[in-house]
Amino acid sequence: MDISKYPAEPFRIKSVETVKMISKEEREKVIKEAGYNTFLIDSEDVYIDLLTDSGTNAMSDKQWAGMMQGDEAYAGSKNFKHLEETVREVFGFPYLVPTHQGRGAENLLSKIAIKPGQYVPGNMYFTTTRYHQEANGGIFVDIIRDEAHDAGLDIPFKGDIDLNKLEKLIEEKGAENIAYVCLAVTVNLAGGQPVSMANMKAVRELTKKHGIKVFYDATRCVENAYFIKEQEEGYKDKSIQEIVKEMFSYSDGATMSGKKDGIVNIGGFLALRDEDLFLEAKELVVVFEGMPSYGGMTGRDMEALAIGLKESMQFEYIQHRILQVRYLGEKLKEAGVPIIEPVGGHAVFLDARRFCPHLDQEEFPAQALAANLYVESGVRSMERGIVSAGRDINTGENHKPKLETVRLTIPRRVYTYRHMDLVADAVINLYKHKEDIKGLRFVYEPKQLRFFTARFEEI
Structure with a gap:
């Protein structure tokens, strides 16, 4: 070696x-x-x-220093404002709902975006994600490329969605019966495999034509961005921040466990573009997590996550x-x-x-x-x-x-x-x-x- x-x-x-x-x-x-x-x-x-x-990361001196500036107010924490500004800057989403960790965000999204009996196609299941989808009446359908199921096949971007599978599902079930497309970047159970930017663009174009929303599992999106920079034509000279921003421009929102690429020990969020969905999520987060300005996180943890997201770039x-x-x-x-x-x-x-x-x-x-x-x-x-x-x-x-x-x-x-x-x-x-x-x-x-x-x- x-x-x-x-x-x-x-x-x-x-x-x-x-x-x-x-x-x-x-x-x-x-x-x-x-x-x-x-x-x-x-x-x-x-x-x-x-x-x-997940949550087993070592935080930096800046993150630990930030935790000492935790504003633990029950409402209107300044750390929430910092996290909200950071998510807007890094991902481009105008609306943020903090949660105690990623599965809290999965629960909120599943409740506001799935009607019983609707299909939720995705690039391979993840355990907690599929549980929340099914618990809210959704039917998960795996539309990842076939190569992802072949452990010994060494090709790039095995996490890509198979567009033919997605189009066939839409034709068979009807666009109105597709809750949304769940696109994970990277795909955990496929071996941490990334999704290409070309595939993200193509999925956006297809779903837009049929009026279907696309939500990303952003948990390891920074890792995905590195693979794009390393392996996809046209991105070698782009920064990680530029690649991440473009990735999420092709989505309607995202769930994220901050305990991975956010480099913290606890925390997550649901980020959205649609104001109506955001208002629904704000109502539910009070029931399941906490006030919309902390959502199950302490002020100090929100501060550490805001700093960690920047460091991950x-x-x-x-x-x-x-x-x-x-x-x-x-x-x-x-x-x-x-x-x-x-x-x-x-x-x-x-x-x-x-x-x-x-x-x-x-x-x-x-x-x-x-x-x-x-x-x-x-x-x-x-x-x-x-x-x-x-x-x-x-x-x-x-x-x-x-x-x-x-x-x-x-x-x-x-x-x-x-x-x-x-x-x-x-x-x-x-x-x-x-x-x-x-x-x-x-x-x-x-x-x-x-x-x-x-x-x-x-x-």
Whole structure:
């Protein structure tokens, strides 16, 4: 591997958190007590935590300083005004409704934009997004390009919407029966795959012709912008800020979890262009989140998010962020470990189907792989496969996604390249004795979003 391709961290470390490595025997006991669910492991028993990049970021000195200026007024906080101004500047949306995190925004959008029985096409489902859509009577339809479901196919912009699928859905169901198009940038469960600017433009043109709105999941939009700058013709010399602004010019609004590309530990928002939808969202946010000027966030957290959004536009920051993830992916590829290709923006996804070919999908190979990786190394990861996909709300049968993966999710500004080396070594060592990984079965299965709290036992 050519290490010169990977820039050093564009920051200095000012504060540290001590972590410890417990013994393998202790980890075997921990995972069994956790029901082989990595979500149920105590943080203090984890050595390198790659469960998620959501809210696990390291904030900057400017963000911490901003938190000391929190205006915790119940209404009319100055920090809300700063966040509102920042969202207008960065994304171009005139209206902002803050929420406690991204799923709060998903709930609001689903309630104001979906009529029961309407279809919500999107470029691959996400767990909480689909839950809110279905809970409000929507019917999710996957219209991502077919190539996104092929883990080993290394092509750019696998997150693109298939325009033929979208047009066919409109023709079959009628434009009036399409609530809106949900466009995620990037696509998490496809492996953090980006969407091209050309595809965003084309989706906007098609939906405009039929009077259909388009809402983005903006959670990792800065990562998406980097891929556009790196790989799409005509954007090499544009700034990240310019690319982000253009991306969202093709949408009617967006939900965002600030806990990812906002580089904070909590917070999110719903941003809109339509004033009528905004007024509806303002009424509902009082019921579910809080006053429209804080929406479940403290003043200090709104300030940190406003500053974090600006910091995420810095090229040096996002370049290091993307390439650190790519570094881990390339190390695993060189060792022959099967992963989703190309490496996406926020995580490396192990392809559990090829990693554990001896396990049937109903034996939850990705869940088993994540559990065994923890025992092997103290590294915590997350299942993104049949367990996360849940059950069909009508038939009760398991959804069986083509992608059965384990997500190694890299928090922002937290770990170094040496940490990535340790993770790579652990995965490679586990791959050498992958046949020892046993399948799992449910001991406890909750009805909703089961991957968070389900418990398993080895078969």
